[in-house]
Amino acid sequence: MEREEARRRAAELVNKMTIEERAAQLRYNAPAILRLHIPAYNWWNEGLHGVARAGTATVFPQAIGMAAAFDEELMRDVADCIATEGRAIYNEHSVRGDRDIYKGLTFWSPNVNIFRDPRWGRGHETYGEDPYLTSRLGVAFVKGLQGEGEVMKAAACAKHYAVHSGPEGIRHEFDVHPSPKDMEETYLPAFEALVKEAGVEAVMGAYNRVNGEPCCGSKTLIEDILRRKWGFQGHFVSDCWAIEDFHERHMVTSSAKESAAMALNAGCDLNCGVTYLHILNALQNGLVTEEAITEAAVRLFTTRYLLGLFDRCEFDAIPYEVVECKEHKRLADKAAKEGIVLLKNDGVLPLDIRKLKTIGVIGPNADSRAALVGNYHGTSSEYITVLEGIQRYAGNRAKVLYSAGSHLYKNETESLAWPGDRITEAKIVAAHSDVVILCVGLDETLEGEQGDTGNSSASGDKENLFLPDSQRKLARAIAHTGKPVIFLLMSGSAINLSYASEHFNAVMQLWYPGARGGSSVADILFGEASPSGKLPVTFYDGEMEGFPEFTDYSMKGRTYRYIEQKPQFSFGFGLTYGDVAVTEAVLQEVSPEYTQEEGITGRLPEVRIKVTAENNGVFETDDVIQVYIKNLDSEYAVRNTSLCGFKRIHLETGERGTVEIKIDPRAFTVVDEKGERLVDGKHYKFYVATFQPDERSRELMGIEPVELDYTIRNI
Numbered sequence: 001m002e003r004e005e006a007r008r009r010a011a012e013l014v015n016k017m018t019i020e021e022r023a024a025q026l027r028y029n030a031p032a033i034l035r036l037h038i039p040a041y042n043w044w045n046e047g048l049h050g051v052a053r054a055g056t057a058t059v060f061p062q063a064i065g066m067a068a069a070f071d072e073e074l075m076r077d078v079a080d081c082i083a084t085e086g087r088a089i090y091n092e093h094s095v096r097g098d099r100d101i102y103k104g105l106t107f108w109s110p111n112v113n114i115f116r117d118p119r120w121g122r123g124h125e126t127y128g129e130d131p132y133l134t135s136r137l138g139v140a141f142v143k144g145l146q147g148e149g150e151v152m153k154a155a156a157c158a159k160h161y162a163v164h165s166g167p168e169g170i171r172h173e174f175d176v177h178p179s180p181k182d183m184e185e186t187y188l189p190a191f192e193a194l195v196k197e198a199g200v201e202a203v204m205g206a207y208n209r210v211n212g213e214p215c216c217g218s219k220t221l222i223e224d225i226l227r228r229k230w231g232f233q234g235h236f237v238s239d240c241w242a243i244e245d246f247h248e249r250h251m252v253t254s255s256a257k258e259s260a261a262m263a264l265n266a267g268c269d270l271n272c273g274v275t276y277l278h279i280l281n282a283l284q285n286g287l288v289t290e291e292a293i294t295e296a297a298v299r300l301f302t303t304r305y306l307l308g309l310f311d312r313c314e315f316d317a318i319p320y321e322v323v324e325c326k327e328h329k330r331l332a333d334k335a336a337k338e339g340i341v342l343l344k345n346d347g348v349l350p351l352d353i354r355k356l357k358t359i360g361v362i363g364p365n366a367d368s369r370a371a372l373v374g375n376y377h378g379t380s381s382e383y384i385t386v387l388e389g390i391q392r393y394a395g396n397r398a399k400v401l402y403s404a405g406s407h408l409y410k411n412e413t414e415s416l417a418w419p420g421d422r423i424t425e426a427k428i429v430a431a432h433s434d435v436v437i438l439c440v441g442l443d444e445t446l447e448g449e450q451g452d453t454g455n456s457s458a459s460g461d462k463e464n465l466f467l468p469d470s471q472r473k474l475a476r477a478i479a480h481t482g483k484p485v486i487f488l489l490m491s492g493s494a495i496n497l498s499y500a501s502e503h504f505n506a507v508m509q510l511w512y513p514g515a516r517g518g519s520s521v522a523d524i525l526f527g528e529a530s531p532s533g534k535l536p537v538t539f540y541d542g543e544m545e546g547f548p549e550f551t552d553y554s555m556k557g558r559t560y561r562y563i564e565q566k567p568q569f570s571f572g573f574g575l576t577y578g579d580v581a582v583t584e585a586v587l588q589e590v591s592p593e594y595t596q597e598e599g600i601t602g603r604l605p606e607v608r609i610k611v612t613a614e615n616n617g618v619f620e621t622d623d624v625i626q627v628y629i630k631n632l633d634s635e636y637a638v639r640n641t642s643l644c645g646f647k648r649i650h651l652e653t654g655e656r657g658t659v660e661i662k663i664d665p666r667a668f669t670v671v672d673e674k675g676e677r678l679v680d681g682k683h684y685k686f687y688v689a690t691f692q693p694d695e696r697s698r699e700l701m702g703i704e705p706v707e708l709d710y711t712i713r714n715i
Helices: 003-014 019-024 063-067 072-095 131-146 180-187 189-196 219-229 256-266 275-284 290-306 326-339 386-394 423-431 469-479 498-503 517-525 695-701
Strands: 157-161 202-205 235-237 341-345 358-362 399-403 435-441 485-490 506-509 580-589 607-615 621-631 642-651 656-662 683-689 706-711
Touching (some): 003 290, 019 275, 072 131, 131 642, 341 498, 358 386, 358 423, 386 399, 386 435, 580 621, 580 706, 607 621, 642 656
Antiparallel strands (some): 341 506
């Protein structure tokens, strides 16, 4: 159904409602209107990495782990699976009259906020620190979730709009003052791409204020930018209980009715919370109009019509048997394997099971289900921890010994025991093992959203980049055993890996790899698959001395584009078991006629780069070809380089392959201090490799990227 037709039908239906009925439909738990044959509908559902909180569903790796795959096609396929399972769950529940929360078809995903600061607890919900990578993966997710047929398969939601990435503890009253340059260059591009390219059906506002305006009541963000500048036609939803913050914490209004009016008048159609219970009071006091209430209701029912909720559609026939089906589980396994990042390997990996009699598995995350799934997750019918994955793979071929080694964050695992009560056992396991697999890290109780159980001390954020002290003591103890050690980190963010890099034979970042992720990890460890993930965030060195304050939203000194010190591991870095190198890159202008894009001063070239890569290693592998650009002329260019294209490639041993990468046209633009995007300068340099062209990555890889010079003509 075309949007115009859906809106026409929505307007006809809304016009049959009383004003009281229209106002009631603006709440996330919209009630039924029986006389009009409108069933109740709960708008709140989550699908960050699988249908969440609605019972059994395929649990994919956490978003940051999927981002590490640098794979648009994978992201689209995962989102399509989520929509398919969401439809199956909706079909079965709605036919039985169960229209409870988390059972609808409006998924409040993806989270395309920029992971600008490694301390932010919710960063693992995002696609990392780069606006271009976030845009490409976000667009793919939205297209996969919504589909591109006559009926929308499910509705996606771009959140949290805008300029939101901590601190969690003050998000309800925090006022962000980003520069116009940072807004246009970093914080808004992903949202713009999801609106213009993917046609995302919903946008969710953030809790914080931006330049004095609460995001869910900001005419600047919602009306001026989102609807007028970008042409957004879907509905806008508040974050949960964010409108209440207007008068309770932001203090920009003095009552609930004023807050409801401020949000509605700014263009917020749907209230996750209860403040819109005061809409009619606001109407009676002349703070809002019937027309504003009606318009919001029409937008919401337009979405419901686009989803086919008042008609029969092809998706009604999706059977419940698709939930956690074999195809979806295989895709989850693929996603986990593609996202695992190998950061160090002195040759110990992959392990040869034929040469091992005993394998020691140690660490608080080795047998942890919580560390598999991150947050905003569903329920799996089967969990395979790292320990279980190794045990299943080893079978009768090798004995697997296990010790938790330490509590995740407490000094002891048993309340009456001495501090470090499992370290001796860990040493014993190491002493009796041919190789040690040390699995440490965090889970959603240590990094997550404000209010989540267990991380209240920092409201979900990390206070620093170190592992908990209990785990650091364990790591030191294992390092002194003299055994070969493979260090596995399960976290959704950067952790200080200086000790691990120096003392252990291999270091691998697993993220939160999904419900059955332990099986995928085992396949990587034992060479059934090669790691091929790349870091979507920078891993900073040391204690972040001189790093900007958490509350400082300036991009200066942040992320790979503006970092001023040498990182520990760079954005885009990741090793494989193969030996892939770019041998040739040829730049091609598709057309001599440059294009003009609305809102950009200057004409943009259309450029593709044909890249040849060769695997000189003894293992077949995937790898990610990455292209970075540097503007050599403009004073407004980012300090370092920017990712402007990427593509996965699979190469057998000794194979040479070719991929063609389309360069993001916006890569040729810069943003001035007024926030204007323009083409400024003629001379550019491209860097093509399987890594970022910074000093640290070159040092670790031991090879140089291919460099290409390019000049824009006739600007």
